[in-house]
Structure formats: structure tokens, C-alpha cells
Amino acid sequence: MPTNTQEEQYKLLTIRLVPDDMQRLKEAAEHIGVGPTVLARMLIRQGLQGQGGKSRFPFASLHTLLSPLGARKGLTDKKLARRIKQVRRKQWQEQYKEPVEKIRKGQTQLR
Amino acid sequence: MIVFPVGQRGKPTLAGEVLSLYDEGLFDLVISQTVEEELLGVIREEFSDAYTRVLTFLAPLAPQFSRKPTPEEVAAAFPYTVDPNDAPIFAAAVVARPDVVLSNDFKTFHTEKAKSYWKRHGIQIESLYGLLCVFGRRQRRPSQRTRRN
Numbered sequence: 001m002p003t004n005t006q007e008e009q010y011k012l013l014t015i016r017l018v019p020d021d022m023q024r025l026k027e028a029a030e031h032i033g034v035g036p037t038v039l040a041r042m043l044i045r046q047g048l049q050g051q052g053g054k055s056r057f058p059f060a061s062l063h064t065l066l067s068p069l070g071a072r073k074g075l076t077d078k079k080l081a082r083r084i085k086q087v088r089r090k091q092w093q094e095q096y097k098e099p100v101e102k103i104r105k106g107q108t109q110l111r
Numbered sequence: 112m113i114v115f116p117v118g119q120r121g122k123p124t125l126a127g128e129v130l131s132l133y134d135e136g137l138f139d140l141v142i143s144q145t146v147e148e149e150l151l152g153v154i155r156e157e158f159s160d161a162y163t164r165v166l167t168f169l170a171p172l173a174p175q176f177s178r179k180p181t182p183e184e185v186a187a188a189f190p191y192t193v194d195p196n197d198a199p200i201f202a203a204a205v206v207a208r209p210d211v212v213l214s215n216d217f218k219t220f221h222t223e224k225a226k227s228y229w230k231r232h233g234i235q236i237e238s239l240y241g242l243l244c245v246f247g248r249r250q251r252r253p254s255q256r257t258r259r260n
Contacts, residue, residue, distance in 0.1 A: 024174065028173040028174050029173075039170065039171075039173070043171055043174070056133075056136075056139065056140070057140050057142060057172065057175075059130055059133060059134075059140075060130075060134065061168070062165075062168065063130070065161060065164060065165065065168065066154075066158065066161070066165075069157075069158045069160075069161055070157075070158075073157065073158070075157065080153070080157075081216070083153050083156055083157055084149065084153055085196070086156070087149050087152035087153050087156065088149060088196045088197065088199075088200065089196045090152065091145070091148060091149065091152070091196075091199060092195060092196040092198070092199060095179075095199070096182055096185050096198070096199050097195075099182035100182050100185050100186045100189060100195075100198065102182075103182055103183060103186040104186055104189065107186070
């Protein structure tokens with residue numbers, strides 16, 4: 001019978017979480033599209049790597065990842081700003097436009 | 112800022128100088144889920160090959176991102192924006208409760224209307240140059256000083 005070699009690489013750890021932490025873990029995991037177990041594993045790994053202080057956003061690593069790609073693509077500040085505007089417009093339309101307009105309409109009627 | 116910390120002649124840009132201040136630990140960053148989504152949206156469009164790598168990179172940081180604003184909070188920001196598309200970003204900044212909002216988008220974040228929004232919420236708005244002034248790396252230009260008084 002074939003065995004799942006990836007599963008065999010892991011040791012099992014059962015941890016108890018207070019409901020609030022469990023809820024936050026689930027929400028954070030859902031937000032980034034992974035399961036809570038995967039996120040918990042990532043957080044433990046990150047915590048073990050960055051012991052001795054609050055972890056700061058690793059801008060240098062993100063820059064190392066993105067900068068060569070931007071250069072290769074000939075991306076300029078202006079092009080990037082245009083793209084940001086497009087993405088922002090999409091976020092507004094998909095997530096906020098309708099509920100915000102409803103709220104504003106309600107406020108106008110109250111006045 | 113992430114993509115262009117160095118100019119064409121190899122000299123650090125203003126963004127690069129601000130990044131150095133950050134690396135020195137002179138200030139901390141609060142990042143909103145709204146900004147993270149925006150970043151991922153740009154990556155998806157511009158650097159689709161790197162999308163999964165960036166997603167994996169950001170995943171462990173997710174718990175430290177501040178929450179997205181509610182529609183009510185966005186509606187409250189709406190009158191202070193020139194373009195309604197920017198209202199969620201305005202509201203997200205207030206939800207994150209920073210001391211300073213950093214942006215070099217003058218037409219959006221530094222207008223009189225926008226400034227009154229930041230003031231109302233006790234937030235200082237700075238450009239990259241302005242932040243360097245805050246840390247004594249540059250001098251405020253006379254016009255800026257006058258405007259502040």
C-alpha cells in the first residue's frame with residue numbers, strides 16, 4: 001500500500017487555543033487562502049526564526065524579490081501608480097461601492 | 112517604494128532613504144489588509160509569475176495586518192476624498208491608528224480636504240521627503256513651514 005511520504009515528514013502536535021485565538025487564526029488563514037493548520041505551522045516557524053523581539057515587516061526581502069522583476073519589466077513609478085489606481089478602483093467597486101452608496105443615500109434622506 | 116529604492120544612477124531614491132530609516136529601526140510600520148490586498152492585486156497584474164511567492168511570503172505576516180474598514184468607516188471617509196476609489200484606503204489608514212500616514216501621492220493624500228480628515232483623526236500626513244525631515248535628514252522647505260504654521 002503506498003504511503004504518503006509528505007505526511008510522514010511531520011510530527012503531530014496537538015495544541016489548545018482559546019476560542020478567540022482560534023477564530024482569529026481561522027480568519028487570518030481564510031484571508032490568505034490557506035488552512036488554519038498551515039498558517040499555524042508558518043507562524044510557529046516564523047516565531048522560532050525571529051526570537052528575541054517583535055518581528056518587523058521584512059521590506060528588504062520583499063524588495064529583493066520584486067526589484068529585479070520590476071527592472072526586467074521596465075516598470076516605472078508612473079506605470080506602477082497607474083496600476084495601483086486600477087487595482088484600487090476594482091477593490092472599491094467589488095467591495096465597497098454598493099454598501100457605501102446605500103449608507104450615503106440613507107444619510108442624505110435623514111437630513 | 113518597494114520596487115524603486117535606487118535611482119537610475121545608483122543613488123538611493125527618497126523611498127530608498129526612507130527604507131534605510133526603517134531598517135535602522137527609527138520607525139515602525141502598520142500595514143492594513145486593504146494595502147496588502149492592493150499589493151497582491153498589483154503583483155497579480157504586473158508580476159504574475161511571482162504571485163504565489165509573494166503570497167507565501169506575506170502569509171506569516173497576516174496576523175499583524177490591521178483589519179479592513181467597514182462600509183460605514185469608508186462612507187465617513189468619502190467626503191474627504193477627491194476620487195471615491197481612495198475612500199477605502201483613507202478609512203483603512205484611520206483604522207490602523209498610525210501616528211503618521213506616509214504617501215507621495217500629493218493629489219490624493221495631501222489635498223486640503225484630505226488634510227482635514229487626517230487632522231480630525233489626529234494623524235500627521237507626510238511625503239517621503241517630509242518623513243526624512245521628521246528624522247532630521249532633510250530641511251523643511253520654506254513653503255512647507257509656512258503652511259504648517
